[in-house]
Amino acid sequence: MDKKTIFGVLATLLIVLMVPGYGLWDGLVRQKTAKEGFLASDAQRGVETYIQFCVSCHGPDGQGKVDPQYIGLPLNPIYRNQLGLDELGADVARKTIARGRPGTAMPAWSVEEDGDLKDYHIRDLVTFLTTWEKAEHLLKEALAHRAAAATPIAAPTPTPAVPATPGPAAADPAVARGKALITGQGCGACHTIAGVPGAAGAIGPKLDGIATAAANRKPGLSAAQYIEESIREPAAFTAQGFPAGVMPKLSLSDAQVRDLVAFLLSLK
């Protein structure tokens, strides 16, 4: 064999070996990128659920009761450290979210426990909570985005100084979930409710004492029926002195409506 032939054979061998090698390497990189992508989108969905249902007790920074405005335990590792809590394990997180902590203000959220969260919601939440440091920026961005979107409605009011106390409301998970929904659904942009962080709006009536007022709003309707109608069909009745057609008809599940009614009925 002359030199040219040897070179040719070597070059061919090299190419034959490189192609599948490159393919394998490329495949691994893609797999890793895809996995990171899935994790990020799971965490992103977890963030949305966190803002809707959890932020009112666990705080926008996951600080929990490190800040007296919030009553939940810290979920952000930095604040967990401050209270000497262990790292939040996936198993503890999943079970606590699904079943709640009976005897505390932490409600049960799973559908099996009459809550509103399906398995995949809980899985996404757990992904977010257990990768807090990496995913924190998603929460910050989502909150900033909402704040910007809400500015035209919600006057920039300071957060009420009233600390959120568990009170009698804490005993009933439906009431606790309903309270969280007030923040999560943005009701507080238009309604003031003492003790609910961020509920300081003045476009709609104050909802303190609504359980009592609602009993006499519409003849023939009990307080519960009136409150439910106000949420499901805002146009059915307009509270005196307030603009008609402003209260939005939100797309809420039956479970969410029930939890909101339970909470509002606790405001005697």
Ligand code: HEC
């Ligand atoms: C009404 C207030 C409230 C809401 C809303 C709430 N929590 Fe909690 N949560 C608590 C309290 C209080 C505790 C501490 C319970 C205890 O003392 O063990 C807690 C504990 C937890 C724990 C256990 C932490 C640990 O270190 O053991 C997790 C995880 C948790 N909550 C996640 C969530 C998630 C996720 C949501 C939203 C779906 C949520 N919570 C909504 C009040 C709340």
Ligand code: HEC
């Ligand atoms: C964009 C502003 C806005 C938002 C957001 C809003 N509301 Fe309202 N709401 C109003 C206005 C205005 C009224 C009074 C006029 C009427 O009765 O339709 C009202 C009335 C009510 C009433 C009847 C109060 C009374 O004194 O008779 C209830 C209960 C109520 N809202 C609950 C809620 C709940 C729960 C949410 C969140 C799921 C919510 N609202 C979100 C503006 C809002």
